[in-house]
Amino acid sequence: MAELAEDVLRGDLRALARASTLIENQEPGADGLLRDIAAHAGRALVLGITGAPGAGKSTLCDHIISLLRAEGKTVGVIAVDPSSPVTGGAILGDRIRMQQHHADPGVFIRSMATRGIPGGIARATAGLATLLDAAGRDVVIIETVGVGQSEVEIARLAQVTILVVVPGFGDDVQAMKAGVLEIADIFVINKADLPGADKLAQELHPVAGDRPVLRTVASEGQGIADLIEAMRACRREAHLQPAAVGPRIDHLGIAVRSLDHALEFYQAQLGLRVALRETVAQEKVNVAMLALGDPRIELLEPTEPDSVIGRFLEKRGEGLHHIALKVPDLLAAVDRLRLAGARILNEPRAGAGGHLYVFVHPASTGGVLLELIQA
Ligand SMILES: Nc1nc2c(ncn2[C@@H]2O[C@H](COP(=O)(O)OP(=O)(O)O)[C@@H](O)[C@H]2O)c(=O)[nH]1
Ligand SMILES: [Mg+2]
Known part of the structure; x- marks a missing residue:
């Protein structure tokens, strides 16, 4: 950072x-700074x-x-x-x-x-x-x-x-x-x-x-x-205290065809605030992170059809794409999962904000793509 x-x-x-x-x-x-602090x-x-x-x-x-x-x-x-x-x-x-x-x-x-x-x-x-x-x-x-x-x-x-x-x-x-x-x-x-x-x-x-x-x-x-x-x-949301220790939900990733269209609902109708909008070139995706206290919602719009989110939309349509959990020790968690035979989809790499993350295949998790992030 x-x-x-x-x-x-x-x-x-x-x-x-x-x-x-x-x-x-x-x-x-400015954008890089916002990315670093948004979480x-x-x-x-x-x-x-x-x-x-x-x-x-x-x-x-x-x-x-x-x-x-x-x-x-x-x-x-x-x-x-x-x-x-x-x-x-x-x-x-x-x-x-x-x-x-x-x-x-x-x-x-x-x-x-x-x-x-x-x-x-x-x-x-x-x-x-x-x-x-x-x-x-x-x-x-x-x-x-x-x-x-x-x-x-x-x-x-x-x-x-x-x-x-x-x-x-x-x-x-x-x-x-x-x-x-x-x-x-x-x-x-x-x-x-x-x-x-x-x-x-x-x-x-x-x-x-x-x-x-x-x-x-x-x-x-x-x-x-x-x-x-x-x-x-009249405050719309309570101050949520982050859980003290152990894994906790960081965000829910939702695949959408159009961020602007989805934000009509999440921002204009539901009243959530966009904490960060960015394009993640390596994932070919435009992201809008909604400020919700903790955890958050991440909307994902593909920048091109030939991308992870693009293919997901093609196959499954809009909807929940992944759940992201923050864990206290990512490398230890990855070792543990590998030993147990879980399908880890990538070597730990740095994402937005510089935090390490991996994806775990839905076949290992009960049908939902799981992202693990270093807390
Ligand atoms: N009579 C009266 N004048 C006020 C009141 N509140 C503010 N003012 C005056 O209205 C003017 C404009 O105030 P300001 O706070 O700058 O308004 P803003 O442009 O909405 O930020 C100032 O001269 C204030 O002193 C009030 O309750 N009664
Ligand atoms: Mg004023």
Whole structure:
């Protein structure tokens, strides 16, 4: 594993800053770094805060950070504002607003402007979220302006999405983009000190259905504790503790004809986050690793029909392709299996992230291809 990845995983702050820049600018080396650290992601609570410019997202974020820090939680913040140039006012505003946390090593803040590449921000944001997660941040907050498709995409990275609306801003429910209303898990009426908060609440309730509608006055720090409670209550996945010792499931590999089509289900409908997308040339496969805590799901799309996954699809169709177990001592496990007559399909070799792995033939395992990975 590269030194930068190791330093990031150790929690070195300067390495984290350097890695962030690499990923944000999508420099060479960014993909390799993400591959090295991806297996360590999936434990953070990823929180999305979205809403119109000036709604008070950064102010809210500031208070959320303070309360989380008081509990001893570490925080990473990604502030995305596609509407402003790199040196623009909104980003500067975020910096100033969250400045009180800048001396705190438990808070890492990155402000990002648009890179001009369609999908570029979403990709960089996903990478940064994985980075901060892998670096051990307990909570990762993504602040975005809630307009347009790429912001909806970014909001999908979050496990819990907070939509911030304000009274009397032409921010009527009718005018809101359907996509934005759909992705919200919690509605926050901020600036509840201004007139029109009651009317906005009345309009929002039928749209929100079962989802909570809360009121805050972020500039006064009011309503934040309730918001954090709601956020925890609606969190979609529990923090899974890795099993202490012995073999455990690392991931389930599913063969699919098209990653994009499969992600419609896994990402858009089921709400899972893609921790890593990569092409593994030696296996002729495109991979999307879904962040699920531990274990994960790996979607596998062949890059050409004449490949392991291509032939599997041809013969069996889409479906479970393999189960991967992490074992404490791979070489010892391989020796043991060989002695017992199991069919090992390859000599241990290094895969994504540099971990050694072997495949065991389905004939030895009860019909499912088994991958063993060095923990
Ligand atoms: N009256 C009032 N002003 C607020 C409240 N929350 C934030 N503001 C102000 O709204 C402005 C925009 O806030 P900011 O957090 O930068 O919004 P963002 O663009 O959504 O991140 C700032 O001047 C804040 O002080 C609130 O609850 N009430
Ligand atoms: Mg802001």
